[in-house]
Amino acid sequence: MLMVRHWRGMERFGGVEAYNQNELFTVGGITCRIEVLKVDIAGRRLVTVRSLGRYAVFLGLTHCLHISTETFPNISANTIYLGSYHQQNFGFSMYHINKKKYNRRTEPKHKFVFVVTLGLTPAARPYNLDEYLVLYVDRRRNSSRSCLNHISSYCREYCR
Template structure:
């Protein structure tokens, strides 16, 4: 999204894929970052700017879009729509896709970024994978090698859990009341941010903090931090 007030393109998520760097704007537009001379530039790959036509959709974070590296060089996007009344209302969607947290009805969609076709292709499932969506980066983890994680699920990083009100979204849950799970328990430290409330922590508790950490300044591994943080 190009913000006329700031004179900048706002981006929400960054992904290094196949030797190239891509960014997504909040509404889901995708750009390739080209560093070739004379100046770096953004090349539009997918245009979703129509969803940013209402400024409040961006300023109120009604839409957030994450890029996730998939297997076989694929690039995935997870997009969270918060408050479906702003996007056609409940009747515009399959009710099985909707979930309500804190009185707000929302939906999450999983898409594949078709770079050649310059489009977003809907996906029905992540299969035996779980996606962790963070403030600094996102990761896709195989649940075959990490069976403690829920398959076909979206995990929000600890930061997003605070203001989205849930921790996990199960894409194909057959029980509507189990589509989402409550927030994880965290401890907050002024100089370290959020850390898992349990020690030692489980893999999912570690990863939801890991994807929100700025690793240049992150210090020691969460599970091996100094005892003063326990």
């Protein structure tokens, strides 16, 4: 089990000097930090995760997904994708964990539009798998009952 903690306004948590500068990033003038932890139930402790390997995590209010980037190569490996709700509040979409190429870089939030009949939806059509999953992890349970069917039908239609 993974636990992701997002800390905003590090100045209020002992100041930015109290933390490793490589673990901090700034979005919209606010200094932030993300911790990715593995829950060790038997040992009753939290273990810091330094890499997700070939996986990505989509983190939302109602759903979370752990996706293999070998199965879906257009998804960025070793990355945490925030759901659309978190993106609107935090101002970024992706957080790359310990990648030398990215050096914990954050990405700008995805572009969404509100359509009366559809609700929040990606601005571009057709949209990518990552855009679909970013919206999917924030859907209410009653509007997204069969998780795997949604992903499978999307992939049959768009991932070929």
